[in-house]
Amino acid sequence: MADPPVVRTRGLTKRYRGTDALVGLDLEVAAGEVVGYLGPNGAGKTTTLEMIEGLRRPDGGGVVVDGLPVWPDPNDVKRRIGVQLQATALFDYQRLHEIIYIFGSCYGIHRGRDACVALLERVGLADKAEAFVDELSGGQAQRLSIALALVNDPVVTFLDEPTTGLDPRARRALWDVIGEINRDGTTVVLTTHYMEEAERLCDRVAVMDRGRIMALDVPRALITRLGAEATVRFDLSDRVPAADLCLLDGATDCRAVENGYEVVADDAQRTVVSLLELARTRGLRVAHLDIKGADLEDVFLSMTGRKLSDDEDEANASALKKRRRFGFGGGR
Ligand SMILES: Nc1ncnc2c1ncn2[C@@H]1O[C@H](COP(=O)(O)OP(=O)(O)OP(=O)(O)O)[C@@H](O)[C@H]1O
Ligand SMILES: [Mg+2]
Numbered sequence: 100m101a102d103p104p105v106v107r108t109r110g111l112t113k114r115y116r117g118t119d120a121l122v123g124l125d126l127e128v129a130a131g132e133v134v135g136y137l138g139p140n141g142a143g144k145t146t147t148l149e150m151i152e153g154l155r156r157p158d159g160g161g162v163v164v165d166g167l168p169v170w171p172d173p174n175d176v177k178r179r180i181g182v183q184l185q186a187t188a189l190f191d192y193q194r195l196h197e198i199i200y201i202f203g204s205c206y207g208i209h210r211g212r213d214a215c216v217a218l219l220e221r222v223g224l225a226d227k228a229e230a231f232v233d234e235l236s237g238g239q240a241q242r243l244s245i246a247l248a249l250v251n252d253p254v255v256t257f258l259d260e261p262t263t264g265l266d267p268r269a270r271r272a273l274w275d276v277i278g279e280i281n282r283d284g285t286t287v288v289l290t291t292h293y294m295e296e297a298e299r300l301c302d303r304v305a306v307m308d309r310g311r312i313m314a315l316d317v318p319r320a321l322i323t324r325l326g327a328e329a330t331v332r333f334d335l336s337d338r339v340p341a342a343d344l345c346l347l348d349g350a351t352d353c354r355a356v357e358n359g360y361e362v363v364a365d366d367a368q369r370t371v372v373s374l375l376e377l378a379r380t381r382g383l384r385v386a387h388l389d390i391k392g393a394d395l396e397d398v399f400l401s402m403t404g405r406k407l408s409d410d411e412d413e414a415n416a417s418a419l420k421k422r423r424r425f426g427f428g429g430g431r
Pocket of ligand 1: 115120139140142145292
């Protein structure tokens with residue numbers, strides 16, 4: 100028989116001042132998985148995570164973590180899980196190994212200095228054991244908050260936008276850290292609005308928008324189900340009605356965008372040949388032609404009619420604002 104899920108939510112709902120923030124969320128996370136909630140600002144990612152973590156009370160539905168109902172009394176569950184909040188406040192002038200000790204002692208785990216350094220090692224911060232929090236870069240601060248989400252050797256750890264606001268190099272380095280934690284046996288549930296992160300890190304992705312899970316599956320399966328192989332992007336020397344481009348061979352969808360056109364294709368090669376033929380017969384020049392393999396961005400676009408990445412700069416700015424407000428590093 101399969102192991103029971105580590106996390107199970109059933110019909111989870113939340114209303115804020117009469118407005119639905121979450122509408123009946125169902126999700127099961129198996130032991131050893133990395134599952135991600137992918138969605139734009141305000142989708143309900145943090146609300147969901149914090150109801151599972153026992154930090155926000157749901158208005159309806161239930162959550163079971165490691166076989167225990169989280170509500171009405173979340174304390175037993177809190178002892179067994181690791182939590183990295185979207186914003187973390189720590190004392191600036193405490194050394195990293197001291198913070199690890201203090202957080203561990205809250206769970207009754209009194210680590211010696213070497214054991215504290217060993218935990219910092221897991222997130223690549225062993226050489227900063229004597230440093231003050233104040234001295235950390237944004238990426239290092241995020242690593243520390245992940246280490247703190249591991250102090251009690253949790254069965255599952257929850258990471259709320261672990262890489263938002265980091266530069267691409269720091270983000271990739273953190274993916275390695277999270278992958279490593281998972282390989283060590285910790286189940287990981289995270290939120291993100293980076294589709295690349297979801298694709299690279301997650302065994303399964305719940306695509307969220309406006310308080311609903313629009314789709315939940317292995318990233319490749321979500322993309323394959325679209326029936327689109329690629330998006331062909333280009334500009335033309337003169338405008339043509341976008342509808343004409345939908346008639347290209349292999350095209351399944353098409354749209355005019357700011358810098359030209361995008362044609363979604365289930366056979367990009369045929370589409371490009373057909374495009375060049377159309378350009379020749381109409382005396383047009385094709386410019387800036389490129390082919391982008393289908394990704395989760397396309398999944399989000401097809402489900403919501405909006406681009407997830409439009410939200411990215413705004414999300415970065417808002418994440419940094421939240422972190423700074425709570426006095427915790429972020430991109431320095
Ligand atoms: N404490 C609160 N009181 C009132 N409304 C709230 C509260 N917390 C969240 N909301 C609203 O609920 C919705 C979901 O918010 P939530 O923070 O869960 O989204 P999110 O997906 O985590 O967004 P982000 O990517 O910005 O972190 C938003 O419309 C938000 O304004
Ligand atoms: Mg959030």
